[in-house]
Amino acid sequence: MNILLIAIYIVFAAAALLTLWRIVIGPSILDRAVASDVLLTEVMCVLGAEMAINQHTRSLPVLLIIAAVGVFGSISIARFVARRDNPDR
Numbered sequence: 001m002n003i004l005l006i007a008i009y010i011v012f013a014a015a016a017l018l019t020l021w022r023i024v025i026g027p028s029i030l031d032r033a034v035a036s037d038v039l040l041t042e043v044m045c046v047l048g049a050e051m052a053i054n055q056h057t058r059s060l061p062v063l064l065i066i067a068a069v070g071v072f073g074s075i076s077i078a079r080f081v082a083r084r085d086n087p088d089r
Contacts, residue, residue, distance in 0.1 A: 005053055012046050033077040040070040 019042065022035035044066050047059045 008049050008053075009046070012042055012049075016042050029077070029081060033074065037070055037074055040066055040073075 016039060019035050019039045023032050023039070026032040026035055044063055047063055047066075051057060051059050
């Protein structure tokens with residue numbers, strides 16, 4: 001079981017590092033927004049994997065809060081980009 005946990009954390013850590021790289025060098029705001037959504041999803045997956053491996057649900061409220069933050073962040077970025085692209089509004 002420990003080998004599985006280590007493998008999961010290594011894969012998610014590599015994905016998180018690549019996502020952070022995209023956030024830092026992303027040429028546009030939309031690239032950074034998508035990368036931040038991916039990073040939030042990775043955090044949710046790590047928490048979900050940890051809950052499944054340790055057979056508990058104590059982190060479920062944290063997952064719900066992260067999901068809400070991700071949705072509201074995506075909506076606000078989409079509205080910001082839409083206003084910037086269409087100045088007549």
